Amino acid sequence: MATQTVATATTGQPEIHYLNHAKGLKSWLLTLDHKRIGLLYLVSVIFFFIVGGILALLVRAELFEPGQTLMSAETYNHIFTLHGAIMIFLFLIPAVPAVLGNFALPIMIGAKDVAFPRLNLASWYIFWLGALTMLVGIVTSGLDTGWTFYTPYSTMTSSGVTWVALGVFILGFSSILTGLNFIVTVHKMRAPGMTWSRLPLFVWGLYATSIVQILATPVLGITVLLLALERIMKVGIFDPALGGDPVLFQHFFWFYSHPAVYIMILPAFGVISELVGTFSRKGIFGYKFVALSSVAIAFLGFLVWGHHMYVAGQSATASTIFSLLTFLIGVPTGVKVLNWIASLYRGSIWLRTPLLYALAFLFVFPIGGFTGIALGTLGLDVPLHDTYFVVAHFHYVMVSGGLLAFLGGLHYWWPKMFGRLYNEKLAQIAALLIFVGFNVTFFPQFILGTQGMPRRYFDYVPEFTTLHQLSTVGSWILGLGLLLVAAYLLHSLFKGQPAPANPWGAGTLEWTHTGRIPSPHNFERTPVVTRGPYDYHLAEEIFGNGHGDERRTPTVTPAQGQAQH
Amino acid sequence: MAHATHHIIPRPLLLKVFLTLVALTIITALTGQADLGVFNFLHVPLAIGIAVIKASLVVLFFMGLKYDRPVNALAFIIGLLMVGVFLAFTLLDMLYRGDIGNLSPEPIRGPQIEQVEAPAGH
Amino acid sequence: MAGVSEAATGHAEAHAHHPPYLQHHFVSAEQQFDAAKLGMWIFLATEILLFSGMFVAYAVYRVWHPEVFQAASKLLDWRLGGLNTLVLLASSYTVALAVHYAQLGDKKRLVQNLWLTVALAGVFMVVKYFEYSEKFHHNIFPGGNYAYEGLQLPYVGQFFSIYFVMTGIHGLHVLVGMGVLTWIALRAQRGDFSSEYYTPVEISALYWHLVDIIWIFLFPLLYLIH
Numbered sequence: 060m061a062t063q064t065v066a067t068a069t070t071g072q073p074e075i076h077y078l079n080h081a082k083g084l085k086s087w088l089l090t091l092d093h094k095r096i097g098l099l100y101l102v103s104v105i106f107f108f109i110v111g112g113i114l115a116l117l118v119r120a121e122l123f124e125p126g127q128t129l130m131s132a133e134t135y136n137h138i139f140t141l142h143g144a145i146m147i148f149l150f151l152i153p154a155v156p157a158v159l160g161n162f163a164l165p166i167m168i169g170a171k172d173v174a175f176p177r178l179n180l181a182s183w184y185i186f187w188l189g190a191l192t193m194l195v196g197i198v199t200s201g202l203d204t205g206w207t208f209y210t211p212y213s214t215m216t217s218s219g220v221t222w223v224a225l226g227v228f229i230l231g232f233s234s235i236l237t238g239l240n241f242i243v244t245v246h247k248m249r250a251p252g253m254t255w256s257r258l259p260l261f262v263w264g265l266y267a268t269s270i271v272q273i274l275a276t277p278v279l280g281i282t283v284l285l286l287a288l289e290r291i292m293k294v295g296i297f298d299p300a301l302g303g304d305p306v307l308f309q310h311f312f313w314f315y316s317h318p319a320v321y322i323m324i325l326p327a328f329g330v331i332s333e334l335v336g337t338f339s340r341k342g343i344f345g346y347k348f349v350a351l352s353s354v355a356i357a358f359l360g361f362l363v364w365g366h367h368m369y370v371a372g373q374s375a376t377a378s379t380i381f382s383l384l385t386f387l388i389g390v391p392t393g394v395k396v397l398n399w400i401a402s403l404y405r406g407s408i409w410l411r412t413p414l415l416y417a418l419a420f421l422f423v424f425p426i427g428g429f430t431g432i433a434l435g436t437l438g439l440d441v442p443l444h445d446t447y448f449v450v451a452h453f454h455y456v457m458v459s460g461g462l463l464a465f466l467g468g469l470h471y472w473w474p475k476m477f478g479r480l481y482n483e484k485l486a487q488i489a490a491l492l493i494f495v496g497f498n499v500t501f502f503p504q505f506i507l508g509t510q511g512m513p514r515r516y517f518d519y520v521p522e523f524t525t526l527h528q529l530s531t532v533g534s535w536i537l538g539l540g541l542l543l544v545a546a547y548l549l550h551s552l553f554k555g556q557p558a559p560a561n562p563w564g565a566g567t568l569e570w571t572h573t574g575r576i577p578s579p580h581n582f583e584r585t586p587v588v589t590r591g592p593y594d595y596h597l598a599e600e601i602f603g604n605g606h607g608d609e610r611r612t613p614t615v616t617p618a619q620g621q622a623q624h
Numbered sequence: 625m626a627h628a629t630h631h632i633i634p635r636p637l638l639l640k641v642f643l644t645l646v647a648l649t650i651i652t653a654l655t656g657q658a659d660l661g662v663f664n665f666l667h668v669p670l671a672i673g674i675a676v677i678k679a680s681l682v683v684l685f686f687m688g689l690k691y692d693r694p695v696n697a698l699a700f701i702i703g704l705l706m707v708g709v710f711l712a713f714t715l716l717d718m719l720y721r722g723d724i725g726n727l728s729p730e731p732i733r734g735p736q737i738e739q740v741e742a743p744a745g746h
Numbered sequence: 747m748a749g750v751s752e753a754a755t756g757h758a759e760a761h762a763h764h765p766p767y768l769q770h771h772f773v774s775a776e777q778q779f780d781a782a783k784l785g786m787w788i789f790l791a792t793e794i795l796l797f798s799g800m801f802v803a804y805a806v807y808r809v810w811h812p813e814v815f816q817a818a819s820k821l822l823d824w825r826l827g828g829l830n831t832l833v834l835l836a837s838s839y840t841v842a843l844a845v846h847y848a849q850l851g852d853k854k855r856l857v858q859n860l861w862l863t864v865a866l867a868g869v870f871m872v873v874k875y876f877e878y879s880e881k882f883h884h885n886i887f888p889g890g891n892y893a894y895e896g897l898q899l900p901y902v903g904q905f906f907s908i909y910f911v912m913t914g915i916h917g918l919h920v921l922v923g924m925g926v927l928t929w930i931a932l933r934a935q936r937g938d939f940s941s942e943y944y945t946p947v948e949i950s951a952l953y954w955h956l957v958d959i960i961w962i963f964l965f966p967l968l969y970l971i972h
Contacts, residue, residue, distance in 0.1 A: 172771040174781040239788050247781040274706045277792045281799030293890030294907035296803050301890045302901055310714045361709055374720035632849045642839040653828045656970030671966035679959045686842040687955045696787040703791025707798040718806050
């Protein structure tokens with residue numbers, strides 16, 4: 060059976076797979092195939108990541124020296140707002156679920172496609188419609204409110220809040236449709252034998268994410284709709300000049316936007332679980348706890364939004380309760396991190412690029428998490444609120460969650476997506492550059508924050524210069540690492556060595572039961588699952604008889620490092 | 625093949641549910657207008673209680689959730705639960721606004737409008 | 747093979763009697779039906795959360811200013827609101843009947859009840875139109891644009907903001923529902939549905955019931971404040 064999947068590669072016959080079974084732009088733009096839709100999303104989010112990344116470099120460049128360096132204060136307001144809005148709404152939220160999730164989830168559960176392929180394609184078009192609507196506002200009049208759109212400034216400013224709000228409203232539909240599709244897919248489309256306790260942890264992560272997308276995103280919809288109506292019709296719900304309550308806006312906004320943090324981080328947790336499992340060859344320690352902690356985080360995430368509002372005029376009673384609940388989030392998150400470490404412990408570690416990203420995540424994410432506990436502490440938040448400490452905290456969480464996990468997952472599934480390997484050595488150098496660059500950029504910001512550097516300022520006192528310059532230099536290292544990634548991945552896309560069907564020896568269905576590149580309907584026949592995703596000792600199709608030369612697959616090329624293993 | 629698990633709700637039951645809904649609408653409209661004297665505080669719980677009963681009837685019988693798969697009910701109930709969370713925590717803040725003593729419990733007022741006693745109805 | 751084996755039967759079996767409405771990625775019609783229905787229920791949960799924002803705003807402002815809500819509510823005509831409640835309840839009943847007849851495969855009565863539902867939805871919108879135009883006539887607009895001479899209180903504007911936004915979004919849902927049900931009725935006339943396959947009828951009906959449920963709450967909350 061395992062040989063069947065690679066038979067075509069050995070006979071030299073041209074394979075029919077999802078990339079080549081239909082050709083032309085139309086076959087891509089009208090595709091209902093979840094794998095192709097995943098790639099459409101891939102191109103889209105990378106585009107927006109580049110835009111957001113350039114804006115980030117501009118922000119850092121402006122902060123290289125005190126006073127005006129590159130741009131005026133007003134321009135700076137626009138630039139950091141756009142960086143935040145683009146990165147969050149157009150990169151972090153769709154990145155892992157819509158790209159990696161779309162590509163892998165149906166195969167991982169043994170389905171031919173998601174439950175609603177047409178909705179899946181529609182969600183991509185809605186994504187672009189929302190993005191373009193945002194763009195109209197941005198191009199015509201900019202956006203200077205910060206990505207949080209706090210009233211009353213957002214109801215007063217002449218920048219393009221209305222258009223951007225409508226764009227975010229539309230983007231919400233895209234996010235909801237993806238979440239809805241995934242939940243129904245996981246519930247109804249699993250292959251025979253794929254029980255809930257045999258779901259790969261990436262699927263669990265996406266499932267928990269989808270719950271959040273479905274329950275939180277509609278509230279963002281009504282929030283930005285009311286914001287737009289506030290500007291168009293003066294409805295006076297949020298605008299204090301009309302008797303409205305700006306703190307109510309923050310309640311509305313954070314009811315979505317705090318859980319949205321988990322939209323960004325939960326799928327990342329799933330990716331990390333896959334990477335840790337595959338590259339330690341040991342299975343995940345405490346599978347059930349890791350799986351259910353995702354769902355626990357999804358629900359607990361709805362009970363803590365008030366910790367963004369400690370100094371916004373929220374009542375002290377509410378703040379106290381929100382603070383206590385915030386600490387609870389640490390429990391399931393801790394369960395995950397400790398279980399990953401326990402999974403690696405005495406595992407048979409295979410240090411490939413995807414695992415490097417996972418290890419980077421395991422270093423970076425706890426720093427973000429612990430500083431989150433610090434910020435969740437009521438008394439401590441008062442001096443730290445709106446300082447660079449907060450900026451560093453959420454970059455440690457979101458960049459580790461969104462970017463490192465996305466890159467780790469991309470490197471992991473890349474051979475399955477395109478059937479080609481990338482240059483391992485360059486990839487490891489790039490991973491190192493990104494890890495170093497990230498920490499050099501953001502660690503100094505913790506210190507700046509404790510020293511009192513407020514966020515969103517384009518100027519600062521000369522005492523902060525060294526740390527700001529360090530941070531800016533870090534952003535260049537980070538950018539360099541990302542450029543390197545782009546370079547070798549592009550090279551791999553056209554000239555990379557052909558990848559075997561299961562280059563990592565992974566145990567999930569997308570590796571064991573599809574060809575080098577999956578066929579349009581994923582499987583020849585619906586698989587029947589008889590083991591868990593990390594039961595490597597039962598997975599004959601990966602390891603042969605479980606000893607000695609593990610790979611029966613004849614096409615495994617040792618060139619890219621299989622041999623060292 | 626589809627018949628096996630699909631419950632067909634009998635027409636007399638649908639009619640009974642509809643008539644109950646009409647009756648409840650009339651009750652809520654009448655009690656909503658009436659002066660309940662010392663029991664006036666019951667207006668809100670009564671109105672919401674009747675609305676909940678009506679909505680439950682629609683969900684259980686018209687939408688057939690009573691006979692449907694539990695997972696569908698779960699999806700719906702979790703949605704309602706989150707509305708409860710949203711409402712409860714936001715009201716918790718609103719009701720305790722200003723409890724540190726340094727803030728006004730009410731939001732900053734806009735341009736002051738002269739208070740005029742309104743004639744009821746028009 | 748100890749690990750994962752493959753089902754030689756499942757796929758082939760599904761293709762053996764392949765009804766035309768069954769999409770290729772589903773194994774059985776039952777799976778397709780269940781998936782569609784779960785999808786709809788999840789969508790309804792998102793709809794409830796969309797409205798929840800307005801309900802929260804309502805609760806907050808009513809708790810803060812109960813007397814304003816009481817006075818402002820008097821400007822709404824509870825008879826028209828009540829009439830519309832009955833109209834929507836009736837439409838919910840007819841669409842439930844439509845599903846019933848679809849399950850029995852009674853095409854004629856299915857189509858009749860669908861058109862009846864659309865007609866009742868139309869009645870609702872007409873009543874709504876008269877209510878809105880009467881309000882606009884008296885300069886009763888949302889929020890800062892509120893300018894009715896007969897009732898000047900702080901925060902009356904907020905009540906009408908909530909009223910217009912809630913009933914506006916609800917009305918939009920009614921319009922969407924009319925469109926969907928018209929499409930379903932046309933398909934039913936064309937003979938797309940049978941007692942074997944009526945998924946679109948059922949999930950559109952679910953949507954329509956939700957529109958009814960929202961109104962069941964809006965009526966007492968907006969029109970009947972004592």
